[in-house]
Amino acid sequence: AWVLQEATQQLESGASPLAADIRILVPEDLELTALETRLLASLSAQQLHLEVDPVAVADAADGCLASDLELCRWLTRAPEAPKPLEDDTVKMRQAVGEVNEVRGVLRYCLQHQLPWDDVEVLHSDAECYVSLIYEAFSSLGEAGGELGEELPVTFAEGIPCWYSRPGRALLGWIQWTCQDCDQVDLVRLVKEGLLQVDEADQENLDFVRLAKQIRGLGAGFGRDRFVPRIHRQQTVLRNRLAEDQDSLPADVEPLTPAARLGLERDVADLERVEKIVQSLIAVTPQANASQQQIVSAAVEYLESVARSVSRLDRFALQKLVEELKDMAHWLGRGEGDSAIDIWEWLRVLPADSRVLGSTPRPGCLHVDSIVRGGHSGRTTTFIVGLDDGRFPGSGIQDPLLLDSERHKLSEQLPTASRRREERLESFARLLARLRGNLVLSFSCYGVTDDREMFPSPVLLTLFRLLSGNPESDQKELLSSLPVAESFAPAASAASLDMAEWWLWRLTEEDQVTNLDQFVDEQFPHLQEGRLAQQQWLSEEFTPYDGLVPVAGADLDPTVADGPVMSANRLQTVGECPRAFFFNYGLDLAPPDETVVDPDQWLDAMTRGLLLHELFEVFVRELVAEKRFPEVARDRDRLLELLNEQVEGYVERYPPVNEMTFQQERADMEQTALTFLREDELFCR
Incomplete structure (x- = not known):
């Protein structure tokens, strides 16, 4: 604002830095703030105004339209619009979630064999749709494909750096x-x-x-x-x-x-x-x-x-x-x-920093916003994100400075109602400058938050214009739309990849009679997984539950050299034989990962291991010296051994919170002393 004010003051004082033969091109539909308007007014002698396509023509006669796309210019003056031609140059579509709305655009282009450089996609929400379009093209490209190198898409606003x-x-x-x-x-x-x-x-x-x-x-x-x-x-x-x-111990291979x-x-x-x-x-x-x-x-x-x-x-x-x-x-x-x-x-x-912003390029689909897009002259335009939550907005007033208070301060301050009107007027100007075919779409269902969504009021107004029925309601609009785009395409020719083709094949009306066999022939690993699931869900004890007779002999605790069944092993085999087999038979374990918890130093298993090691060392000393435990004599030695154990565990598991560490250490001292007292009573 300060720069605009300084520049305007210099120009109004007569100190113009521009040569007399320089001309400034100003489109008639340029949206300016008050300071920008004042700056251009000070350069009025050097301006050339560029005409733009008119939004609507008053008292237009029926039959004056070249296509129904021109009829969209009457968005803000619907009662004055001529009758539609019903030439199908404007279509409306819906999708289950924004991700399928974007994929629906690509499917439409594929099914109708539209070259990428004949298509422009305009959106109402850059944060949502730019990311989805980029991800959609990335998933379809070759491995390692990057924007501007293999991906046939350009973004006027650029790509977020993240x-x-x-x-x-x-x-x-x-x-x-x-x-x-x-x-x-x-x-x-x-x-x-x-x-x-x-x-x-x-x-x-x-x-x-x-x-x-x-x-x-x-x-x-x-x-x-x-x-x-x-x-x-x-x-x-x-x-x-x-x-x-050659000199390794016998137990080391x-x-x-x-x-x-x-x-x-x-x-x-x-x-x-x-x-x-x-x-x-x-x-x-x-x-x-x-x-x-x-x-x-x-x-x-x-x-x-x-x-x-x-x-x-x-x-x-x-x-x-x-x-x-x-x-x-x-x-x-x-x-x-x-x-x-x-x-x-x-x-x-x-997220806020964007790079690789580009104008339309040959061989590339172009993406822009509904505010600044529509200037590429391409024959097919998609406008996505036309649900009532995104466009034209709710028009809610600023609670800190209401519209009535803004009017009192200055008529140039924007208000909520005026902003909404400006969005509609800007959208009408966008529709006026488009040529060829137009496809309008919205998300009818929120996939992430599991809620129903509805079309923008703009779509209802356009539906009334295109149907020639000014009394049409939202119910009629929704009933006129094709089936919503979903994760499964509606036709084989619209499949973007093999995953979508399989979804189409498995959900189409002409169902495959031998579906399981059909899938198993193409994906043997799914057949093996299905067999494992059937065996696991059966009443019988199968190899998929841990029945491996050969391994059973090695894990048999009743034989002379069999494993010792600790309390933990008995608990595991009782709860889940397969977990017992994985853990003790195959020696499988989750990957070691040190997870930091600010409210805990040692988990229950590690803490129990520390105490078991402590008691083992202490009892072995007693046995070696042929003594029975006595609290008065052995208390200090037991706490000394505990300190040594704790120091070793601190090196392996550093505590995050000193208060938590001291509390757990005090608890372990109490546990150790309780063990000593109970052991003394037991040995009397």
């Missing part, structure tokens, strides 16, 4: 820093391939394998815990590789060539992990860092640690760094930290 690797890497870095370098966040960053590695390692690098190495470290959280854990694991692996295979190769690969992976961790920790700010230090660290992180592969990544990296450097500049001009929540600003930055 679709890029640097954008997602920035969000992961924020989470990693704010959670005190949590191992879970590091695993996610590495697994998604968001962090750089040495150029020599790029070709055959498996990021999932690197993430698995990090998951097995058990570092938990804390910037100083990762590198020692990595070194410890490297030492274990190298010692195993250096062992003399020698390394096979494949096992040796696997250990060597693990050592190399840990070296790569160490480089990644060290570079990440180097750009992680301390807890007491200033706002400027945090922003500067974010810049260094994006430039030196975050990974960029595609064209989208490179443009997003440049955009994010520019925004961060601008923020660092303004923070540097102030004294101390500002009132801005810098972490929240960083979190929304990838």
